[in-house]
Amino acid sequence: MNKQFEFIVVGAGGFGSSCLYHLACRGVRVLGLDRFGAGHDRGSSHGDTRIIRQAYFEHPDYVPLLRRAYELWRELESASGRELMKICGLFLAGPPNGEAVSGTRLAAQLHGLPLDDVSLTDFSNGSDAGFSGFRVPNGFDALFEPSGGYLHVEDCVKTHLQLACELGAEHRTGEAIISWDSDGQTVRVRTESEEYQASALILTPGAWASHLLGNVPGMPELRVLRKTLHWHRVRSNVYDVNRGGQGFFFEMPYGVFYGFPSLDGQTLKLAEHSGGEVVNDPLEIDRSLRDSDTQPISRFIQEVMSDVDPVADRHSVCMYTVTPDSHFVVDRHPEHRNVFFGAGFSGHGFKFTSVIGEALADLAINGKTDLSIDFLSLARFQS
Secondary structure (H helix, E strand, O other): OOOEEEEEEEOOOHHHHHHHHHHHHOOOOEEEEEOOOOOOOOOOOOOOEEEEOOOOOOOHHHHHHHHHHHHHHHHHHHHHOOOOEEEOOEEEEEOOOOHHHHHHHHHHHHHOOOOEEOOOOOHHHOOOOOOOOEOOOOOOEEEEEOOOEEEEHHHHHHHHHHHHHHOOOEEEEOOOEEEEEEOOOOEEEEEOOOEEEEEEEEEOOHHHHHHHHOOOOOOOOOEEEEEEEEEEEEOOOOOEHHHOOOEEEEEEOOEEEEEOOEOOOOEEEEEEOOOOEEOOOHHHOOOOOOHHHHHHHHHHHHHHEOOEEEEEEEEEEEEEEEOOOOOOEEEEOOOOOOEEEEEOOOOOOHHHHHHHHHHHHHHHHHOOOOOOOHHHOOHHHHO
């Protein structure tokens, strides 16, 4: 078994699989390591779908990265012959001065992005064509982003991994990472069964970031939050993606909720973006469905979505790894010039996996990237 490589990527989920692919595209010898199999359900990159959008209320500086991410998703579709990204639009509603509405308007204005105001005239009676499955609370503004949509999350991960391996990368699973070290020239990665060496290391460990990045000077606390995803039966075809159904995002007084059109005409997926219980050990996360998980979702459905059964048909559990400011950390290790990392994607990162993987590959090979990631550097926490 070959144990020496030019690059090693630790954590081959959303971001790691993309980095592995972009390194393989450049013809280097690269190894990807993961405790679990391709497209597994033990982290943050599973559950059928993830929202993608460009008018980014979290921070307008993400928009240039998103534009490149869209290009890369289309390139990956072309290379694989698979549909990975579906553009169906995103319906967003909340208080006019709330983070979601005001931030979306700002990002669209600064970057010249298409964004439509949705008239709420007689909206509650379902007369607004295209949005009749929703009841918008009084006093809310509603927006429609035509460039929004969703990604097929497991297929994205598996496609990155498959194409990476076809290009010569190695992907090994079932190996938990024990430790790593660097002397500036060589990195060593120890798993439960092997030791590997490379010239450079890229760490994308998801919920295990504190274990593998906890000694990085200046690294903030990374909290891991338990999150549940819910699939509910629909009572009409108004949410069907093949009949004009779209993704949605609502900033309610008691929580923030998002969801997807029905892909099968029978169920749709939705979840609460806010809240979440702190997870001390990602391996021991509670995967059952609790009343505290279902109550906010049921309330939201009963208040906003008239044609959805408020009782979940099935569920899944995933994790957010959250920084203090809810923005990513993508950087070079301040003490080891041949170690790079991406962490703390804070529950809104998957749509960026295509472009952050490219950025990490740039950093690992060239020591720099032309992509606009400076605002995601570790230095912001030191200042």
